[in-house]
Amino acid sequence: MTNWCMVIDLEKCVACQGCSIACRMENNTPVVSPEEAKNGRAIRWNDVFPLPVHIAPDQGEYPNVKTHYSTRPCMHCKNAPCVKVCPVQATFIDEEGIVRQNYDRCIGCRFCTVACPYGVRYFNWSEPQWEETLAEYRNPDQLSVNGSLEGPAVRPVGVVEKCTYCVHRLVKARELAKVEGREFRADEYVPACVQTCTGKARFFGDLDDPDSTVSQLSKSLRATHLLEDSGAHPKTLYLAEG
Amino acid sequence: MNFPLEQPLFQFFYWLVNTAGVGSAVVGLLIGAAVTTFALTLRWIASAKDMGQESYPYPPKH
Amino acid sequence: MQQTLTLHDRDELITPLYKFDRKFWMVIAFLIAIITPGMLLYVRQLVLGLGVTDLNRPVFWGAYLVNFIFLIGISMAGTVISAVLQLLKVNWRRPITRIAESLTVFGLMTAGLQIIMDMGRPDRLINTLLYGRLQAPLMWDIASLTLYLLTAVFALYLQLIPDIALLRDTAPAAAPEWRKKLYSILSLGWTGAKEQWRRLEKAITVVSVFIIPIGISLHTVTSWLFSTTVQPGWKSTILGPYFVVGAIFSGIGLLFIAVSLAREYNKHLKEYITETFYINLGWIFIVMSAVWFYFTLNETLVVVTEQETLEFPVMASKLFGQFAPAFWGMNILMIAATWILVAPKFVSDKPTRNPLLQTVTGLVATGISVILFFLLWLQLPALSDPNIQTGLIIAFVLLFIVALFGVTKWMKTRLITSTVIASAFVLFGMWLERWNILMPTLTHARLIPYTTYTPTITEIAVTISTFGILTLMFVVFYKFFPSISIWEVEEGRALEQIADRR
Amino acid sequence: MTKQPLSRRDFLKVGGVAAGSAAALGGLKNVISAKADSELQTVAEERVVASTCHLCSAGCGILVRVADGKAVKLEGNPMHPVNQGALCPKGQAAPELLYNPDRLTSPMKRDRATGQLTQIQWAEAIQLTADKLNALREAGHPEQAVLMHGDTRGQMRSFLTRFMEAVGSPNIVSHESLNVAAAKLGMYLTQGIYGLPAYDLENANYVISFGANLLEAGPNPQRTISGYTFLRRGRATRGKVVVIDPRQSITASKADEWIPIKPGADAALALGMANVIIKSGLVDADFVKNYCFGFDNFVAGGDHKGFRDFVLENYDPIRVEQMTGIPSTTIARLAGEFAGNGPAIAIMPGKGGLLNGGFSGVYTAMAVHMLNALVGSIESTGGVMTQRYMPCVDYPKLPSDSVAKKGLATARIDGAGSKFPLGRNSYQSVADQILEGAPVEALFLYDANPAFETPGGKRFAEAFKKVPFIVSFSSFMDESAELADLILPEPTFLERWGDDHIEGFGYPGISLYQPVIEPLYDTMNTGDFFLKVAESMGGTIAKAFAWKSYEEVLQFRLKDIGADWELLKELGVWFNPGYRFAKRGSQHWIENVVGSERLNAPRDGYFDLYSRELNCFIGEMKKDELAKLGISQSGDGAILPHYEATAFQGDEAQYPFMLNIITLMSLGPRSDAANMPSLQEISGMTVRETWDSWLEMNPESARKLGLVENDRVKIESPFGAISTRVKLVAGLHPDVVNVPFNQGHTAVGRYARGRGVNGLEILNPASEPLTGLAAFTNTRVKVSKA
CATH class of the missing domain: 3.40.228.10 (Dimethylsulfoxide Reductase, domain 2)
Incomplete structure (x- = not known):
């Protein structure tokens, strides 16, 4: 069984935010109004942000300053705190290690958003909107699993949504392999953020395959997880700067 | 230390806590039992027949 | 049929149930007036989504959740008063058991309402019954809340049965037919047979035993909603008992207010609910405040001392950050409430010549200290001299102490008023406590910049509306059922007579 | 949109719970192990078209996913050497440009007196332009036609130059004096190559x-x-x-x-x-x-x-x-x-x-x-x-034309080569020249928004009043288009033909733009427009532009690059890899x-x-x-190169800070990017701002001024004042303050309009006397609490 994993090399990441917008375009996350955005309601499943996150007084003084930037998709934790608190199993880990969200079942209690130590789960505060002609570019794909909505199709108001490692692309790639009558290979699918990464800082693949890039990189001395102490056993790996 | 999840007992526990609907069933069972108990209790109280002794006036004279 | 109920009691307790006077309708009108805006805004929220609140990322929970915990807390009243005191055979509880139990029921109902209001998709509430998972703490809460509510309704109903039968039998001729019918059905054919009494008492005792763990479980489980997550500030082992103590505390607080309001509304109740009740329950109140302070100190001191990188910013925001007003406001309210309850106990009843203890002195001192406080607060340039400022502060402190002493006497003579004031302080303080548990953690997420949260007009209106609904349920309920348990009071009197005879 | 199930397939196999998790305590993995039935619905018809991104000067290759005739997603073209399959946020957000609700949908004419816009037909626009240019030629002053262009690359640049030369005007002014010209001059004066x-x-x-x-x-x-x-x-x-x-x-x-x-x-x-x-x-x-x-x-x-x-x-x-x-x-x-x-x-x-x-x-x-x-x-x-360039087939020699010859011999309107002896272009000084009385009878704005993007750009509003005939080819009603007489919307880069030289690797390459979808509105490629104008003008000019469409121009020019047209269309890019170092x-x-x-x-x-x-x-x-x-x-x-202390505008005592206008990856250099909501949303990531501009300031400097984060401040220079909010940035020289570029639009569209301030407004509008470069970093400002 494949165990999908993403590796982000922070030294190659140039904080361009291409991943944020690639994700938006692939997964139909809406643009919110400026007022909403100021109120922290922007929905970008993959966000780029400066570190330290909280402007601390001990950040350093000119010229002894070093700002760091990080980018944050869902960590697809092995021991996902969000999954454990969902009362209706609207979020779950699939057999390939992807933490997914069932938009048709979510009751909008926002326990998962509160429980996630990474803040990578997003809530639809308002009906997502694309003004006038902007709606034209939405990704027409719709993934449904067991009859309930999961894919990039627009989520209704009041449900939680999150990074899915672009699972609809996986389904598509598998389908393509099937149509072409061959075995599906793990390198046939990458999420949109990996594909677009300007610095080639993102890698994606099967962590259980010892020959895959991600599993090679996971052995790097620089390999680290975000908030390792959270106990969530995050899977998305970072390669530290330096 | 690995969690002994391969043990059938733990597999059962795991199934128990992590299966959508099982929780509902447990809650439903709990609530059903409570409601049933309450209803039965009320019936039990209401069904007490006058034994011909002191009745309605309260408290019973000692 | 022979009755021990005096005509007098009947006049006082049963006649008002059929009297829909101006006063009653005005109260109802007022309540509907404060409920309506919130409900309309809630309908708007249903249409537009939770965007109408000030919730955001990472503050995913807000005023609704605070209200939820608060309302769950006040539901503790029924368990403590009714069940614990009943098991302990405490006699002075008798007149107030009904109010206490009804508060539990109404508190739980409105608490459930808050959860639904907080949900992004209330239309999918049914999913919790279709796909519920036991691992989710929210499921435990749903289980506990439902069980508690059912048990509380059952307990309330059990205690009501003999009174309903009484109402059925004593209904005035002018009473509407449907009410007679209602009482007739609800009384379950109660005849007061000895066996019925025996079984009823047995059932009440059993329920009283069971409702205590269920109640405690609810408050504990609610605390686990938070402490089972990995968020800083919530990973406190004392959160469970802390919630329970808070619940008892606020439960008694609301009980005091409800009882006092009921007494005001129906003056006859004063004969049943006497000052003894206030004094006795006041002692429990004082003990609870001591326990509460213990827990608060516990929670604060540990975090402050360890200075853990994630926990401490949360605590710091309470101690001197954006939540300092709420945190210190809560502490001041609790200290004030405790002082109001404790201080009069040290003052003698007799007139005193000590000017410090004169009410007039107290009122004058209060006035001046308020003025001084505002002078300091305004930071007038004319008063910027450090000596003048120090002097003003000393004067303010001294006058404030004098004011406290002066007011003590006044409070001593007005036990009920002062208890109600203390209860109001406690209620507000306990609401703030819930706020202080939730908000600092939510606004201090680990990987999202610190934010703020200010409830919007929708959330404020819905909150007001919720408490309006709670009051409305209370008022309407006691238009149908006597606000004190007649048979229990009778029982109490009989027991006293027996005791006297011996 | 017709949907049909593309697949119905079980992709999650039935299996027991994964046993023996490696995680120390993570035994409970919450795995869904039920047989899942996933179904992917998508559109009936889908294709991928290779093209090139035009949102910044990099010109990355793109592969556009077109689903049911709609461009829904851009990906980087892995064949393209510049981006190698990657794409930045601007490129990713390009569908927001294509489907922008504020796009201009048809050619329009403005009545100068009333300012009223009337919709016109393309034929009328072509006739008006042709008549105007013919009139100038008849009057013997074809040089009074001026074309200002922005980031115009590939054949479009040579095409426009050829057109202006055919008409007889040397006045084709590039915006390079705003950005790369200084570096190009540095290269030129040392290595002797005018280029980056x-x-x-x-x-x-x-x-x-x-x-x-x-x-x-x-x-x-x-x-x-x-x-x-x-x-x-x-x-x-x-x-x-x-x-x-x-x-x-x-x-x-x-x-x-x-x-x-x-x-x-x-x-x-x-x-x-x-x-x-x-x-x-x-x-x-x-x-x-x-x-x-x-x-x-x-x-x-x-x-x-x-x-x-x-x-x-x-x-x-x-x-x-x-x-x-x-x-x-x-x-x-x-x-x-x-x-x-x-x-x-x-x-x-x-x-x-x-x-x-x-x-x-x-x-x-x-x-x-x-x-x-x-x-x-x-x-x-x-x-x-x-940098080497793909050999393009030379245009046929321009027919001899005495009017054009005379016109081409005149000095450039922007003063490059005359007033600014070392300069090749002086974009921002066009306004000064016009205001100083240089006769400009017709002005074409291609890819150019000088009223916004130049220091002191408001001068252009004044200058444009003196120009009787202004044509804007912008896809959006930007600040300059608002001042134009003819507004002739060009399709966005996803709807038109074009090309681009691949730069940055030394070796030559061509990247192709092609319409990935049918143009949404009644727009016309400016290349086609000028072909039609040339045809309408007749005479030598019509002869010089014998092509039927701009696509044909491209086919003609790119005949010899080594890939035939169909292959180029399929790949979107063609290059000769491997840079040969000269001995x-x-x-x-x-x-x-x-x-x-x-x-x-x-x-x-x-x-x-x-x-x-x-x-x-x-x-x-x-x-x-x-x-x-x-x-x-x-x-x-x-x-010899030496250090010259900056000649700041504004006294140091009065104006203690140097103002620097920074360009962001997200908002980029082009005005229309400011009207893309996704880019607005991510623009201020470094300072946690969104949909707004800001002033970056060293915390210590701010403390001395009594400013705290997010205070509203007034920024004054000798040339004006703007107001925005301050953000404390520890990694910044205490004497420097920064304002991001591309905010503060008064036009373009709903997402750009009224967001923040344009720092260029208060920059020194002067041009450097030797080279005609715009002054970007010699303005001092003072900052005070607003």
Whole structure:
């Protein structure tokens, strides 16, 4: 069984935010109004942000300053705190290690958003909107699993949504392999953020395959997880700067 | 230390806590039992027949 | 049929149930007036989504959740008063058991309402019954809340049965037919047979035993909603008992207010609910405040001392950050409430010549200290001299102490008023406590910049509306059922007579 | 949209719970193990079209997913050398440009008196333009037709030039004076090539960037990102990157070392490093002796000082420390690292770095580029390459035309070559020239929004009043289009034909734009428009433009690149990979690498450390004449690159801060990007701002002014005042404040309008007297609480 994993090399990441917008375009996350955005309601499943996150007084003084930037998709934790608190199993880990969200079942209690130590789960505060002609570019794909909505199709108001490692692309790639009558290979699918990464800082693949890039990189001395102490056993790996 | 999840007992526990609907069933069972108990209790109280002794006036004279 | 109920009691307790006077309708009108805006805004929220609140990322929970915990807390009243005191055979509880139990029921109902209001998709509430998972703490809460509510309704109903039968039998001729019918059905054919009494008492005792763990479980489980997550500030082992103590505390607080309001509304109740009740329950109140302070100190001191990188910013925001007003406001309210309850106990009843203890002195001192406080607060340039400022502060402190002493006497003579004031302080303080548990953690997420949260007009209106609904349920309920348990009071009197005879 | 189930397939197999999780306590994995039935619904018809992105100067190759006739997603074209499959946020957000609700949908005519817009037919627009140009030609003044263009690349540039030349106007003004011209001049005055150098970042070991915003908004950001990440972590040995910048930009914070510098003192640092390199004998002796001019003292009609002695005398690290604020030990270390760890590259400053309004910006570019020469990094692996271009089929010779000939002989309207002897374009000074009375009868704005994007751009509003006929080809009603008489919307880059030269790798390549979907509105490619105008004008001009469509022009021009048209359309890109380095002193070297584009100085293959080209312009000038140009030195000192303290506008006591306008990766250089909501949303990531502009300030400076984060502040310069909110940025020189570019639009569209302020409004609007460059970094401001 494949165990999908993403590796982000922070030294190659140039904080361009291409991943944020690639994700938006692939997964139909809406643009919110400026007022909403100021109120922290922007929905970008993959966000780029400066570190330290909280402007601390001990950040350093000119010229002894070093700002760091990080980018944050869902960590697809092995021991996902969000999954454990969902009362209706609207979020779950699939057999390939992807933490997914069932938009048709979510009751909008926002326990998962509160429980996630990474803040990578997003809530639809308002009906997502694309003004006038902007709606034209939405990704027409719709993934449904067991009859309930999961894919990039627009989520209704009041449900939680999150990074899915672009699972609809996986389904598509598998389908393509099937149509072409061959075995599906793990390198046939990458999420949109990996594909677009300007610095080639993102890698994606099967962590259980010892020959895959991600599993090679996971052995790097620089390999680290975000908030390792959270106990969530995050899977998305970072390669530290330096 | 690995969690002994391969043990059938733990597999059962795991199934128990992590299966959508099982929780509902447990809650439903709990609530059903409570409601049933309450209803039965009320019936039990209401069904007490006058034994011909002191009745309605309260408290019973000692 | 022979009755021990005096005509007098009947006049006082049963006649008002059929009297829909101006006063009653005005109260109802007022309540509907404060409920309506919130409900309309809630309908708007249903249409537009939770965007109408000030919730955001990472503050995913807000005023609704605070209200939820608060309302769950006040539901503790029924368990403590009714069940614990009943098991302990405490006699002075008798007149107030009904109010206490009804508060539990109404508190739980409105608490459930808050959860639904907080949900992004209330239309999918049914999913919790279709796909519920036991691992989710929210499921435990749903289980506990439902069980508690059912048990509380059952307990309330059990205690009501003999009174309903009484109402059925004593209904005035002018009473509407449907009410007679209602009482007739609800009384379950109660005849007061000895066996019925025996079984009823047995059932009440059993329920009283069971409702205590269920109640405690609810408050504990609610605390686990938070402490089972990995968020800083919530990973406190004392959160469970802390919630329970808070619940008892606020439960008694609301009980005091409800009882006092009921007494005001129906003056006859004063004969049943006497000052003894206030004094006795006041002692429990004082003990609870001591326990509460213990827990608060516990929670604060540990975090402050360890200075853990994630926990401490949360605590710091309470101690001197954006939540300092709420945190210190809560502490001041609790200290004030405790002082109001404790201080009069040290003052003698007799007139005193000590000017410090004169009410007039107290009122004058209060006035001046308020003025001084505002002078300091305004930071007038004319008063910027450090000596003048120090002097003003000393004067303010001294006058404030004098004011406290002066007011003590006044409070001593007005036990009920002062208890109600203390209860109001406690209620507000306990609401703030819930706020202080939730908000600092939510606004201090680990990987999202610190934010703020200010409830919007929708959330404020819905909150007001919720408490309006709670009051409305209370008022309407006691238009149908006597606000004190007649048979229990009778029982109490009989027991006293027996005791006297011996 | 017709949907049909594409697949119905079980992709999750039935299985037990994964046993024995590796996680210590993570036994409970919450795995869904039920048989899942996933169904993917998508559209009936889907295809992928290769094209090129036009949202910044990089020109990345894109693959556009077109589903049911709608462009739904852009991906990078893996074949394209610049982006190699990657795509930045601007490119990703391009569908927001295509489907923008504020796009112009049809040609319009404005009534100047009332300001009223009326919809017109294209035929009318073509007729009006043709009549106007014919009238100018009949009057014998075709040079009174002016075309201002922005980031126009590929054949469009040559096509427009040809059109204007056919008409008889030399006045085709590029916006390069706003950004890359200083670097190009630096290259020209030293290496003798007027163009941006290409850097072999992939093979470099040491890269020192002087204020060049490599990772955000350089001349070719995606190319430098690719090169940068490869040199950091893409190969076995890791190269070092050092960034010299008063501000810790993203580039600086990602670099190994950020060296903050006093604003405008980069030349001093470069020369200080040169001093150490020369002193320590680390120079590439072969190169400086045999292929450089002016390293040693020389005699040419008198004794002249060479670069070596000049630098040794004047730029001792101790002195440079005082000029730059960088410790002399650091300077020495940098020099040692740079010269001792080759291949090394020193990268010239870009826009916002050093164009100081004086000539000092060009001196800086020269000084920095000379560092490359000193260590022999010119035309060598891991060093500087010269950009080669795909050979395009020459246009047929223009028919002889006396009117055009006369017109072409006139001086350029923007003063380049006359008023600004060294300048090739002076975009922002067009307004000044018009206001000073230069006759402009017809003005075409292609890809240009001068009323917004130039310092003091409001002058254009005044200037445009004096121009009777203004045509805007913008897809959006931008600030300049609002002042135009004819608004002729061009389709967005996703709906039209075009091409682009691939730059940044040295080797030649062509990247193709093609319509990925049918144009949404009644728009016309400006190329087609001018073809039709030419046809309508008749005569020699019609003859010069015999093509039926702009697509045919492209086919004609790109016939010889090595790929046929169909293949090019399929791949979207064609290039001849592999850069051939010229041998020092070879014929190839002389023809393509060093000196071949010099107009005055000899094209002898010598790299000028003593700029003979510059000598041709200012060599004869006296001290006071030079002083008027802002050059404090005279004689050899004026020719040799040296540090000129920035001539700031605004007194230091009154205006304590230097204002710097920063360009962001997200909002980018083009006005229409500001109207893309996704880009607005992510624009202020570094300072946690969104949909707004801000003022970056050092926390200590802010504290002294009593300002805290998010305070509303007024920023005043001698040229005006703006108001925005302050953000405290620890990594910023205390005397510098930054405002991001591309906010503060008053037009363009609903997402751009009224968001923040335009910092360019309060910049010094003057042009540099020798080169006609815009002054970007010599304005002082004061900041106060608003």
